[in-house]
Amino acid sequence: xxxxxxxxxxxxxxxxxxxxxxxxxxxxxxxxxxxxxxxxxxxxxxxxxxxxxxxxxxxxxxxxxxxxxxxxxxxxxxxxxxxxxxxxxxxxxxxxxxxxxxxxxxxxxxxxxxxxxxxxxxxxxxxxxxxxxxxxxxxxxxxxxxxxxxxxxxxxxxxxx
Amino acid sequence: xxxxxxxxxxxxxxxxxxxxxxxxxxxxxxxxxxxxxxxxxxxxxxxxxxxxxxxxxxxxxxxxxxxxxxxxxxxxxxxxxxxxxxxxxxxxxxxxxxxxxxxxxxxxxxxxxxxxxxxxxxxxxxxxxxxxxxxxxxxxxxxxxxxxxxxxxxxxxxxxxxxxxxxxxxxxxxxxxxxxxxxxxxxxxxxxxxxxxxxxxxxxxxxxxxxxxxxxxxxxxxxxxxxxxxxxxxxxxxxxxxxxxxxxxxxxxxxxxxxxxxxxxxxxxxxxxxxxxxxxxxxxxxxxxxxxxxxxxxxxxxxxxxxxxxxxxxxxxxxxxxxxxxxxxxxxxxxxxxxxxxxxxxxxxxxxxxxxxxxxxxxxxxxxxxxxxxxxxxxxxxxxxxxxxxxxxxxxxxxxxxxxxxxxxxxxxxxxxxxxxxxxxxxxxxxxxxxxxxxxxxxxxxxxxxxxxxxxxxxxxxxxxxxxxxxxxxxxxxxxxxxxxxxxxxxxxxxxxxxxxxxxxxxxxxxxxxxxxxxxxxxxxxxxxxxxxxxxxxxxxxxxxxxxxxxxxxxxxxxxxxxxxxxxxxxxxxxxxxxxxxxxxxxxxxxxxxxxxxxxxxxxxxxxxxxxxxxxxxxxxxxxxxxxxxxxxxxxxxxxxxxxxxxxxxxxxxxxxxxxxxxxxxxxxxxxxxxxxxxxxxxxxxxxxxxxxxxxxxxxxxxxxxxxxxxxxxxxxxxxxxxxxxxxxxxxxxxxxxxxxxxxxxxxxxxxxxxxxxxxxxxxxxxxxxxxxxxxxxxxxxxxxxxxxxxxxxxxx
Numbered sequence: 001x002x003x004x005x006x007x008x009x010x011x012x013x014x015x016x017x018x019x020x021x022x023x024x025x026x027x028x029x030x031x032x033x034x035x036x037x038x039x040x041x042x043x044x045x046x047x048x049x050x051x052x053x054x055x056x057x058x059x060x061x062x063x064x065x066x067x068x069x070x071x072x073x074x075x076x077x078x079x080x081x082x083x084x085x086x087x088x089x090x091x092x093x094x095x096x097x098x099x100x101x102x103x104x105x106x107x108x109x110x111x112x113x114x115x116x117x118x119x120x121x122x123x124x125x126x127x128x129x130x131x132x133x134x135x136x137x138x139x140x141x142x143x144x145x146x147x148x149x150x151x152x153x154x155x156x157x158x159x160x161x
Numbered sequence: 162x163x164x165x166x167x168x169x170x171x172x173x174x175x176x177x178x179x180x181x182x183x184x185x186x187x188x189x190x191x192x193x194x195x196x197x198x199x200x201x202x203x204x205x206x207x208x209x210x211x212x213x214x215x216x217x218x219x220x221x222x223x224x225x226x227x228x229x230x231x232x233x234x235x236x237x238x239x240x241x242x243x244x245x246x247x248x249x250x251x252x253x254x255x256x257x258x259x260x261x262x263x264x265x266x267x268x269x270x271x272x273x274x275x276x277x278x279x280x281x282x283x284x285x286x287x288x289x290x291x292x293x294x295x296x297x298x299x300x301x302x303x304x305x306x307x308x309x310x311x312x313x314x315x316x317x318x319x320x321x322x323x324x325x326x327x328x329x330x331x332x333x334x335x336x337x338x339x340x341x342x343x344x345x346x347x348x349x350x351x352x353x354x355x356x357x358x359x360x361x362x363x364x365x366x367x368x369x370x371x372x373x374x375x376x377x378x379x380x381x382x383x384x385x386x387x388x389x390x391x392x393x394x395x396x397x398x399x400x401x402x403x404x405x406x407x408x409x410x411x412x413x414x415x416x417x418x419x420x421x422x423x424x425x426x427x428x429x430x431x432x433x434x435x436x437x438x439x440x441x442x443x444x445x446x447x448x449x450x451x452x453x454x455x456x457x458x459x460x461x462x463x464x465x466x467x468x469x470x471x472x473x474x475x476x477x478x479x480x481x482x483x484x485x486x487x488x489x490x491x492x493x494x495x496x497x498x499x500x501x502x503x504x505x506x507x508x509x510x511x512x513x514x515x516x517x518x519x520x521x522x523x524x525x526x527x528x529x530x531x532x533x534x535x536x537x538x539x540x541x542x543x544x545x546x547x548x549x550x551x552x553x554x555x556x557x558x559x560x561x562x563x564x565x566x567x568x569x570x571x572x573x574x575x576x577x578x579x580x581x582x583x584x585x586x587x588x589x590x591x592x593x594x595x596x597x598x599x600x601x602x603x604x605x606x607x608x609x610x611x612x613x614x615x616x617x618x619x620x621x622x623x624x625x626x627x628x629x630x631x632x633x634x635x636x637x638x639x640x641x642x643x644x645x646x647x648x649x650x651x652x653x654x655x656x657x658x659x660x661x662x663x664x665x666x667x668x669x670x671x672x673x674x675x676x677x678x679x680x681x682x683x684x685x686x687x688x689x690x691x692x693x694x695x696x697x698x699x700x701x702x703x704x705x706x707x708x709x710x711x712x713x714x715x716x717x718x719x720x721x722x723x724x725x726x727x728x729x730x731x732x733x734x735x736x737x738x739x740x741x742x743x744x745x746x747x748x749x750x751x752x753x754x755x756x757x758x759x760x761x762x763x764x765x766x767x768x769x770x771x772x773x774x775x776x777x778x779x780x781x782x783x784x785x786x787x788x789x790x791x792x793x794x795x796x797x798x799x800x801x802x803x804x805x806x807x808x809x810x811x812x813x814x815x816x817x818x819x820x821x822x823x824x825x826x827x828x829x830x831x832x833x834x835x836x837x838x839x840x841x842x843x844x845x846x847x848x849x850x851x852x853x854x855x856x857x858x859x860x861x862x863x864x865x866x867x868x869x870x871x872x873x874x875x876x877x878x879x880x881x882x883x884x885x886x887x888x889x890x891x892x893x894x895x896x897x898x899x900x901x902x903x904x905x906x907x908x909x910x911x912x913x914x915x916x917x918x919x920x921x922x923x924x925x926x927x928x929x930x931x932x933x934x935x936x937x938x939x940x941x942x943x944x945x946x947x948x949x950x951x952x953x954x955x956x957x958x
Contacts, residue, residue, distance in 0.1 A: 023294075037204035038197015040422070042371045043455045045568065047881040051372055077179035091195040095187050098850050101677025103194025104371040104422030133890035136881070138371050138423045139677050141857030141918075142889040144850055 007071040011036070020067040026060075028075060029050040029067035037049025038078040038107045041086045042136065047133030052108035053077050078107035082102055090152045099148035101139030105149050109135045113149045121160075178757055181686035181696060189696065193518040199420040202375035202392050203348055203452045209449040210377065211240050213441055214296035215434055216286040216303050217460065218278035220673050221312035221533040221874025222327070228286055228355050229299055233302040238295030241445055242303060242814070243287045245273035252440035253406045257497035259647030262504045265337040265529075267497035268328035272437035278307070279327060279495030280535050281875055282486035283459030284434055287441055289449060312533040312874040316469065316492030317362035319530035327495055327531045336497055337504040337529040343586035344522035349484035353475030357558040361551050362943040364452040364867035369542050369886055372422020373453035374462060376435050376812070378442035386413045389439060392421035394429040394674055397713035400502055400706045401650040402438050403429050413667055417702030424464045424676040425858065427462050429716045430498050459879035464868055465540035467492055468547050472514075475522075480565050480573040484522035485515040491537070492530050492665065498538035500649045504529050506537070509544025509636070512587045517596050517812065518574045523586035533874045541858055543717075545635060545920035553631040553924040554942055555929065563720060567630050568609060575632060586846055589634075594812040595900040596632055599836040602898050603630075603814050607834045612818060619938065627933025629817040631924035636811050637718035637839070637913025642807035654802035655719075656710025657727040659688055659735045661795040663781045663795055665759060665774030666698040669731075672712025673724030674704050678915060679847035680720045683949035684728045686843055687909070691732035692739075693756030694773065706799065710798060718913020721843055722809055726907040727801040734797035742793040764925040791844060801907065809912040813837035815856070817925035821933040823955055826948030830893040837917045838900040841908070841910035848914045849897045855918020856895050861887045863923035863944050 002018040011034060020029060024077065027044075027062035039062055046064040053062045054076040081087045087110055093099070100106040109132065109147045116123055116131040123131070128149045130140070137145065193199050230242035245453040254269040273284045286303055290296035311325050318324050319334040323728045326333055350356050387409060393399050399923040404411040421428065430628040432752060438451040453461065468491045470747035475483035489510050493503035493854045515523050526668060527880075560570040575596035584590050609628070614624050644651040656669045669688050685699040692699075703710055740751040745759040747754070747770050754761050760769045761776065779786060780793045787793070805810060818832040835852050842848050869878045878884045903910025923944050930951070931940055952958045 029205075035200075036197075038199075040372065041207035042373075042422075043881040045455070045880060045882065048371060050401045061491060063721070067195070082198075091192070094195055095191045098188065098679075098846050100191065101679075101850065101854060102371070102423045103191075103199055103677060104423060106194055107197045110195070130894070133888045134894055136369075136371060136886060136888065137859070138425070138886065139854045140850060141853035141855075141887075141895065142892050143853050143894055146889065 001052035002016060005068050007074055009070050009075060010076045012077060012083065022066065022068055024067045025050045026055050026065040026070060028054065030062060036077050036079055040104050040107060042104065049112060050105050050108045052111040054111060059111050080109060081114065089155060090114060095146040097144050097148040097151065098141060099144040104150055105135060105137045109137065117149070117153055117156065122157060125150060175572045177269050177690055177693065180324060182690050182843055183845065185412065185844055186682070186696060188679050189685055190681065190721040191393045194420065197474050198719065201372050201420045201422050202377055202390050203216065203372055205390055207377060207379055207448040210450055211291060211445070212293040213438055213449050213451045214288045214293060214300050215284035216288060216300045218274065218281060218283045218285055218459065220278060220307055220309050221281045221314065222310040222311060223278050223307040225274065225278060225285060226308055227306045230286065230303040233299040236299040236302060238565065240289045240291065241578055241872050243289065244286065245271050245439060246445065247289070248273050248437060248440050249275060251407065251444045252436055252611065255406060255499045257499040257502045259502050259644065259649055261647035262337060262502060262508060266503060267336060267502045268330050268331060269497065270433060270496045272433050272440055279829035280533055282535055283436065287437055289441060289445060312873055314532055314534060314870060314874045315531050316467070316532055319492060319532055321442055327533065334531040334725045335528060335639060336493060337507065338530055339508060339511050339527045341523070341525045341587055344521045346484045346486055346524040347467040349522040353483045354478040354770070355559065356473065356475045357473065357555065357562050358473045359554060359940065359942045360560060361470045361472055361554060362548055362566060363466045363468045364945050366866035366868060367459065367462050367464045368425040368427035370423030370425060370427050373455065373458045374435065375452040376426060376438045377448055377450045378439045380442040380446060382446045386415065387443065388415045388417065390417050390419065391435065392424065392428050393418050394424050394676060394716045395651065396674065396706050397672065397705055397714065398500070398581065398651050399431065399921070406436060407439060407443060408697060415705055418674055421676040426543070426716065430463055430501060430538055432461060433902045440881050447914060455881060456879050460535055460876055463538040463540060464535050465537055466547060466862065468536060470510065470547060470551050472551045472555045474559045474688070476559040476563055478563055480563065480570045482518055482520045482559065482574045485520060485555065487514050489527040490530070492532040492534065494534050494536035495531055496536055500535050500651065501539055501644060503536065503538045505539055506544045506752050510548045512589055513544060513548035513634065513809060516548070516585050516589060517576065520574065530566040534870055535876065537561055539924055541855065541918035542919035545633065545916060546859060546862060546923050549633045549921050550924040550927055553928060557928045558940065563653040567848060568600065568604060569629065571632055575600065589810065590806055591810050592904055593902040594634065594810060595838045595902050596812055598900045599812060599814045599838060602634065602900060603816050603834050603836040606836070606896055606898055607816050614738045625821065625823055625933040626818065627929040627931065629927065629929030629932060630814065630923040631921040631928060632814045633921040634812050635718065635920050636808045637811050638722035638803050638809035639717045639719060640803045640807045645716065650713060652713040654800050655712035655724040655727050656798060656800040657684065657724065657731040658710055658796060660808055661733045661739060661773065661777055663736065663777050665696050665772060665777045666700065668694060668702065669699050669728065670702045670709045671724055671728060672714065673720040674708045674715040676715065678715065678720060678851060679716055679844060680724065682847060683721050683725055683843045687725055688732045691729055692708045692736050693748050694759055696761060709820045710800065718915040721911045722907065722913050723803065724804065725911050726909045727799050729909050730799035730801060730879045731797050734799060735795065738794045738797060741775065743771060743782060745787060746776065747771060764800045803906045805906050806823040809906060811837065811839050811912045811917060813917050813921065815921040815925040817929040819926060819929040819933060821930055826951035828946055830860065830891065833895045835892050835895065836898040836900060837914060838902050839914040840901060840903040840912040842899060842901065843911060851914050852897045852918040853895045855916060857887050857892055857920045859919040859922025860892065860926060863926040865945055865947060872878045
């Protein structure tokens, strides 16, 4: 169980082949092996949400998942969502509303916010607050983040109207 | 209330066309952080870099009998296992005292414990390996034999003769004591219509920066030079301390601070493990990286606020406050932190209690004691939340006693807005505050009378809501009075260098630092406004001791007020120099010219005369075309430090509207309001977000956050699941209003805003909870206000 295992996956659309120790978690795999340092590690036990990434379309805490578990799966990180332009409007809303200060929680926060906006096009403030409750921010007090997500939802609705 | 500068230069800076002052422009370079392309120290890697993991004491107090690392040294990837004694050949110990805090004492502290550990979490050995996981594996194979010593944990008994003395050489466990007596307190209490007393208890809590402390230290033996990459608020302070204890000239230490994942005062200190990392790099002649894990963060990041404060207030029937008296006790762990010391918070409590009010009768005692717990030191709003909670709690109790409305008693006692300059009974000097205008404004914002009516109506239905008000003052823009006068090499001045580059853009180097407050933005806004250059052409460089002017950094709400003024003054000089050259080129006079929208224009008709990029091209590449004797200086540097007032005090008031579930003990935060006066506002959105973020940290202290120690000095909730911090779901929306009383100490007129939110939030919530529980005849003066605390007070458990 301690010998390296081969995994094959896509990360942000790029095919990756790697040999990893079974104990290596996904966050460390992304950061240390693939140098995708946009995924942050805040608590290492699944509480703070800074390491949130998308695995097979669902958001997960990458510190609670092992690299061997993503064999054959598509992983998406903040770098991928940024380069594809998928969350460009959400990022702009965060920038305009100053919904980040130190920025350490921000990649995870954006992942969680986009997850909400994909499942609910018009979430209430309460719903936004509830959905982001697993992502800690120590700087902003959250209000600006809630505003930015609300503004993005509104703008996307108007775009579709 | 709002003063107007009579200096026409100031008007021109603030009122120039296209000025960014007072505008909510987005911070530059946020896209880097939004796209996950920041560079936090935890992201950094250097060639040959090794990782250090610290083996930490499981005991609060113990002698180290032996350390056996033979097995660990044989493990894969291990480069070295280093004990405190071995490391002491490279780094000297330190003592965290300041001479202006008379009588403050502490014991020598080493980078890694030698012979004895004094708190659970103190490092006893460093394991250096090629990867962090290899170092962690090896740490498990290091065997340390300890002999436990009785731990001193309860601050209340720390000074008892029967309690062991932690540092025998100090004689007792008293680190610092301050006694202050002003006016005629006993006579004032005797002449009062009512005297109320209460014991206030404040939970020990910590900053929980989302990025833990992180350092990469890179000793280049060939250059005999140490480069420290660290998430710090004060790079020049780190440079000074590292050089001092490693025996290097400061010029051979470079401190680089890139993106910082939260600081809040946690990252303004020098920690033993950081010092050990610098030393290990020198000892092992290679880059060493240390990133605290979350358990280490809870056990070693400074804690704060563990105070027990007896308070007493006298009041007349007409609401006049006659006297305040406090007796404050705090336990700071086994050492006073370095180099800012751990006596500052208690000292601030003595300074600040009663600060918003006209009363001049004030007696205070503060005692700071050692104990075998993690160290305590300055965290956001140092001392303010304690002073504010005690003061405002007492004021509400006095109002209750004489049957007066909480707003009315404040109206009758707050220092009048036209009474400045004046001083507090603790000796604080106030230049210009606005308590009454602020109170009036918040009463309007919250619809106070309507809320009272709603409260009364709901109370009949068994719904218990409360309103809490808290006026406060905040220390900002500190001069040398904070640290410099006590002998610490912590600069109170800041410097900014501004230069026009060869394409007409501006490069600006500042000694203040960025941890997300907006230091970069405020600097660019000021420089762009003064120069007439658009912000996208201003590049701000911070956080590198090789590059920036010398200065203090960003802490104690000083970045905008001090660093901002230096930026303004430097930009004024550069502007003058640009206009001098422009006048030569255009055969005009500087007085006839201005700079607007990146071009020199005629003042008379606003017509563009020469673009800045064209001016720069001539200066840098065709100086031969300028008349003989013309030497343009397209770079200017200025420094600033406040001299007239030791601190620029700000003021404000907060209000909380809460609902208490008397069955479960849960407090629901319904709404929070803040009115704050930080003088000139450079960027309203950034100021508001500083306030909101600060409020939420204060709300965390009010309701959730507490480091829970057992009697043996074991921290029992050192993880994020058990140590609760505010989450988005339970936080209220926070309305922020402003009153503007500029400081005349600077042309900019800005004071600080970083700590105002934290200063008063807990006091407002505590007062609101007590207001809600008024029908039950119970008063709670302890935070955090957990369900257990509330249900106990209600006699339900």
